[in-house]
Amino acid sequence: MLSDHNTFAFLNDDFLPLEGAFLHVSDLAIQRGYGVFDFFKVQENQPLFLDQYLNRFYGSALLMDLEVPLTEEALKATIERLIQMNGLPESGIKMILTGGYSANGYEPAAPNLIITQQPLTLPSPEQIDAGLRIITHDYVRELPRAKTINYSMGIRLLQQVKAQQADDVLYHRGGVVTEFPRSNFFLVTKDHTVLTPDKDVLLGVTRRNVLELAGRHYQMQEGTVTLEDIGRAREAFMTSTTKRVLPIVQVNGAPVGTGKPGPVTMHLLQELRALEEAQLKAKPD
Ligand SMILES: Cc1ncc(COP(=O)(O)O)c(C=O)c1O
Known part of the structure; x- marks a missing residue:
């Protein structure tokens, strides 16, 4: 559950407080379950194996005919900024790319990109x-x-x-x-x-x-x-x-x-x- 009140999320062009980060109900993720995501660990405020996760994220998007709206360089800079803003040294970051706000609830539109960061529990x-x-x-x-x-x-x-x-x-x-x-x-x-x-x-x-x-x-x-x-x-x-x-x-x-x-x-x-x-x-x- 994402509940930390000081946490920020990234949604398309903006960093927003997590509790204010919403997608419209017309998004294909909601209408048809259409989207991809990826998830990596942050330790000591550093993403681990980031290039491998980004490769897979862009690869998943390609397989689903979704275009990631940011270049890999811009996406990395966004992730770095989010890590600085949130101050969660041991955490997980999730990047979600959805089918976008569909006019008829079926055809894809411009994808929505969401990035969230949350504390992480590893096996005891x-x-x-x-x-x-x-x-x-x-x-x-x-x-x-x-x-x-x-x-x-x-x-x-x-x-x-x-x-x-x-x-x-x-x-x-x-x-x-x-x-x-x-x-x-x-x-x-x-x-x-x-x-x-x-x-x-x-x-x-x-x-x-x-x-x-x-x-x-x-x-x-x-x-x-x-x-x-x-x-x-x-x-x-x-x-x-x-x-x-x-x-x-x-x-x-x-x-x-x-x-x-x-x-x-x-x-x-x-x-x-x-x-x-x-x-x-x-x-x-
Ligand atoms: C279907 C599936 N297989 C394997 C994995 C493990 O992948 P990774 O080691 O990159 O976390 C995941 C991760 O969520 C998954 O969803």
């Missing part, structure tokens, strides 16, 4: 130690390479996740694993290969960074992962901007490996934290 040490219990569901997003604002399936499945005392739901198509509603999936095979699905997934920024880190220490592969592969795996984990690397200890009631967070998973979490630290240190003051 207890959550990491406990690991996640997950269920599975047969579903593939319509445009898996685009980060669209449509999370209908994930949101509808929340009740089922809760009813089965699980933490999240993993999508697959006919037994071929893809991704979670808001994160990517990895497993560690018996021969210590770090493996992640490559088809029908959002190319997560954390996924890319973890793959690179894994490649320094282990065999690493992007390819087909099946539900049966999980049954044979040593370890499994998810990655995302807010979750970093989170162990998965149970799938559909069956333990993964030993049923406890595994050493490769914990090593990659440590490596990712170190990469974030290194990026912060590399930035000029």
Whole structure:
């Protein structure tokens, strides 16, 4: 919930107090759920891996035939200004690009660009130690390479996740694993290969960074992962901007490996934290 009364948001050309940042009801995001977004972390008032997130944001917009109204340079300057105005050193920034104020409720118009910043909660040490219990569901997003604002399936499945005392739901198509509603999936095979699905997934920024880190220490592969592969795996984990690397200890009631967070998973979490630290240190003051 966005509630901090001193927080500013950016809407098209203006920085506005968050509580005054509105879109008209004719926007295609409201009328038809048409839009894209992206989300990155800010630590010590510095955006982390910003270029990777901006690349994906412009890429998602292109896939949805939406034009970002700012150049990458102007967008970066806007983000920098928002960070200065808000003074939220540990936070998340969301950029949303909508289908615009449609004359007939269907055809796109000039996109609206919204940028918000909010405090961020990262997983606690207890959550990491406990690991996640997950269920599975047969579903593939319509445009898996685009980060669209449509999370209908994930949101509808929340009740089922809760009813089965699980933490999240993993999508697959006919037994071929893809991704979670808001994160990517990895497993560690018996021969210590770090493996992640490559088809029908959002190319997560954390996924890319973890793959690179894994490649320094282990065999690493992007390819087909099946539900049966999980049954044979040593370890499994998810990655995302807010979750970093989170162990998965149970799938559909069956333990993964030993049923406890595994050493490769914990090593990659440590490596990712170190990469974030290194990026912060590399930035000029
Ligand atoms: C569908 C989907 N897959 C994966 C991710 C993880 O991506 P990232 O690591 O860039 O946060 C997200 C992030 O929200 C997502 O929405």
